[in-house]
Amino acid sequence: MIKQFYILIVILSILIISVVWDYMRYDRAYSSRVVSSIGYITGLSSPSLSVSYYEPRVLMLDSSINTTYPQMMTIDRMDFIYAN
């Protein structure tokens, strides 16, 4: 085999080893503990969706304010309070 091919094998091996090393050193126990604790305390498991105010944020439990015209927000009591 030619020298360049050996170099290619070495580079690929280094990449694979780095990924495996990163994967192994990740603190899964702490991460799971934190996720489990926040799930327990809040009782919510929905991913933190970065959605507009009128769209459902908590999957399965929330519903959108106006599903037919989602871009139109309905007027509520808070609007009058903020207007003051």
Place this chain on the structure above:
Amino acid sequence: MLTKSSFLYFLTLLLFKQRDKHIGTISISIVIIFLLSSILFISSSIQGSIKIALESQPDFSLSRVEAGRVVDTPVEWIDKISDIDGIVDISPRVYGRYFYRPKEESFLVVGVDFFDEQNQKELKNLIDGIDLKDFFSRDSMLVGEGVKEFLAEHFYSGDFSFKTPTGKFKKVRIYDTIPHQSNLISNDMVVMPIDLAREIFGMSEDLSTDITFNVPNDSEWDTILTKLHLLFYDLRVVEKREIAKAYSSLYNYKGGLFLILYLITIVTFMLILYQRYSMVYSSEKREIGILRATGWSIGEIVKLKFYETLIVVVVSFVLGTVLAYIYVFVWGAPLLKEIFLGGANLKNQVEFAPTINMGLLSSIFLFYAVPLFGSILIPVWRIAITSPKEAML
């Protein structure tokens, strides 16, 4: 007949001599594998973290429905529910969105009953070294990383004033930040005592957003549901198993959509490769003709092309998946994460927990390697079986 070492020497020499030809194939393959692997890594990581959070979530949540809309649930329902045998850990839950009008962004405010011993224990698990006495000494809250950053940008470093529905301001101390490892769930969350949350939402003490409870015996779940529907006529019950199904189908659907796009792309790419190798005047044809004329057998030529393709496949696959790993688990998948988590509200600074599904990786490899081998080896074999003179024309 070439010896093993001279065959390997010739194979690697040929690979590097014709690197321009292979670089094109490898580059396109890397892009395709990178995109598919990234999407599947994100999908499996989200599903893994949600599964952990779901395990600690209550089995049922119950809310009142009025004219088809979910409304606040009376706390007095708890007494009626507790009469049903088999139900434990009944608690009211208060949560909702707080809209910060000046910037048109919102937070998810969650009220928690911190007088519950188990909640206190979990709070200590969540925030290392939390001083509960100090936390309860005045109105305090824990905020997710996204909220923390948003408030800091708007000069709320120590406190934040919520505007209540009565028009009054309620100043709440930002006690601590929820660890970034849970950002997938808590990025836009504000966790505070339940009474404080009620005050911010203008909710009376005898109301809650919903009521949660557990039924330890799984086989009783359906009976309990029937009993609840007989007890109240205006309620909606959401089961944990329904939520689990909805999550997995949602994320499998999003991942599956990309798998379909991948298949379309890979088929197109393979067709191009097939066309290139079987073209009448292609350099491949001439090369195979020369090898045949110098005494190479059909088997040796196919073997040479097989190993050449294998190297291309392995290099592309390793580079594509490694790049996807770095992009998702090290850089947090900028842009692509918005397909799964959105980007219309607070900036989502999710740290995806590395999850590598070997079954998934092998499927990607097979879906990529098999068509590539087919699209190269079939035309190579067809050229190799023709006479060398004809192939070199």
